């Protein structure tokens with residue numbers, strides 16, 4: 001099952017732009033759900049990341065093929081595929097970062113919470129294994145509903161006695177990626193220099209983009225434009241689910257977003273200064289126990305959860321409106337983890 005790739009790498013490789021560091025320390029990354037719609041392109045992108053020395057691809061089926069395929073790419077990391085629960089421990093052992101895109105995606109007409117019944121159990125069993133085999137790894141949770149799966153993971157780790165709030169992240173990077181793209185299009189500015197923080201959670205109105213803090217500043221956007229941009233960002237996932245018409249949800253843009261976030265985690269671990277990304281983490285910046293906001297990443301994971309900064313009246317309203325739903329989703333996750 002194990003397949004190795006030679007550590008050939010060329011500093012002029014065109015796909016390496018955006019990733020840094022030539023003499024990076026050894027880092028193992030595991031992807032759980034690696035044969036899926038997100039898992040496969042994410043495996044590809046992690047294979048292109050020179051900060052990764054070992055890449056473990058785990059799924060309940062299909063990983064030998066994905067691992068064989070990806071392993072032929074002449075970049076630094078050694079790739080191994082693991083299939084079935086009996087190989088999960090080997091996949092996880094020694095991991096610095098574990099990325100979890102395992103579970104079912106939405107179909108048109110469903111909310112992310114409709115995935116809870118299936119995905120909550122998957123996440124719970126995977127996190128139980130993480131607590132056993134790589135309790136110090138940074139966990140990047142992609143599986144939906146993120147607003148509940150992150151609290152589930154926290155409870156599983158607490159029960160196992162391994163919980164470290166600095167090491168658990170709900171991946172909300174796709175919301176940021178979308179907000180940047182939509183803002184640049186509307187404001188007619190080059191997208192490469194755009195930054196937009198997105199806070200709250202990862203479902204519907206719990207996704208709160210802070211366009212008042214977007215850079216570069218755009219003076220050509222009306223209140224109506226900001227409302228439309230906010231709504232489009234909140235409904236970005238549904239836009240893709242509907243366009244895919246029953247064939248799943250965002251996979252390629254999510255793989256991109258997941259790779260950006262994992263890269264930031266690796267840079268933080270490696271001591272690169274000022275690595276800041278938005279993420280859904282344990283938080284005290286509001287009264288809710290978990291909240292997405294800008295987070296500074298460091299050698300131990302979360303170095304600092306950054307505050308919300310000044311909000312417009314529209315954003316203040318959005319913040320108050322999202323709290324009941326986000327609170328309920330968090331509580332649902334905590335209850336599930338403790339009752340089953």
Ligand code: NAD
Pocket residue numbers: 032033034035036037038039058059060061101102103104105106115119122126141142143144145146171172173174175202248249250251254
């Ligand atoms: P998919 O069905 O294409 O792939 C999921 C993979 O998970 C499959 O290969 C499946 O075999 C695997 N899997 C199922 N149970 C498993 C287990 N116990 N252990 C390991 N692997 C297991 O789905 P997808 O499109 O890749 O989406 C995966 C998840 O990511 C969904 O829950 C989706 O809602 C979520 N998602 C989140 C975001 C986000 O922004 N956080 C964005 C897109 C999708």
Ligand code: LMR
Pocket residue numbers: 105106112144174236237238240241249250
């Ligand atoms: C997304 O935002 O694309 C994901 O959460 C998947 C979904 O169900 O919308």
